[in-house]
Amino acid sequence: MIIAIDGPAASGKGTLGKRLAAHYGYRHLDTGLIYRAVAKAMLDAAADLADEARAAEIARRLDVDTFGDPALKSQAVGEAASVVSAHPTVRAALLDFQRRFAADPPGAVLDGRDIGTVICPDADVKIFVVAKPEVRAQRRALEAQGRGEPADEAAILADILRRDERDKSRSAAPLKQAEDAVLLDNSYLDIEGGVRAAIEIVEAVRAGRRRV
């Protein structure tokens, strides 16, 4: 089974993806890390983020072992990721890796922006996770504080809104809910509540009780 999770920045996709994968015994891929890894390599090389050929070259040679680097999680890398991810040839270079990951048994959970629309259009279950922007910014601020980093909630909110807008308006694989995805708004749910709601969606879709 393939579970596709998409949604805007900091909506809880990664948290949900990890928990669903653990619940079903599947592998999990946070595809945002792929674009963040490309962006960080561009920043490290002081390359112009608009240089599509350079970004695509980096994407083609990406080392998956770097995905665990905590530096990928920074706001600056996220912002740069949203710029390089708009380049069609960068996305094309990363397509096969994601599809192969999804196809390997016993099953996989992938989260990102275009999993249900482009990477795995035939996914068994598609969930589009959203939360109010202010709630997302507050959660990200708490997360940063938890790491002992200073957090400016207003700046985080501005970053989230700017990235969402860029991700939605690009022509290559824009952020949007797939027609057959189930919407899950977790604004008023805690993590456990969100996980329970997602498992209910998966079970309902699998049992054919819910048409997606």
Ligand SMILES: Nc1ncnc2c1ncn2[C@@H]1O[C@H](COP(=O)(O)OP(=O)(O)O)[C@@H](O)[C@H]1O
């Ligand atoms: N339902 C929820 N309730 C409260 N906090 C949540 C919830 N889902 C996720 N979080 C927290 O919000 C932050 C962003 O979640 P994350 O999974 O990283 O989002 P995304 O992968 O969409 O960027 C994390 O600190 C996470 O612990």
Ligand SMILES: Nc1ccn([C@@H]2O[C@H](COP(=O)(O)OP(=O)(O)O)[C@@H](O)[C@H]2O)c(=O)n1
């Ligand atoms: N499948 C994906 C995943 C991420 N991305 C891009 O990568 C950026 C970082 O993604 P992310 O999922 O790590 O971001 P957060 O939601 O964790 O803040 C996004 O703003 C998108 O521009 C994408 O284009 N397609």
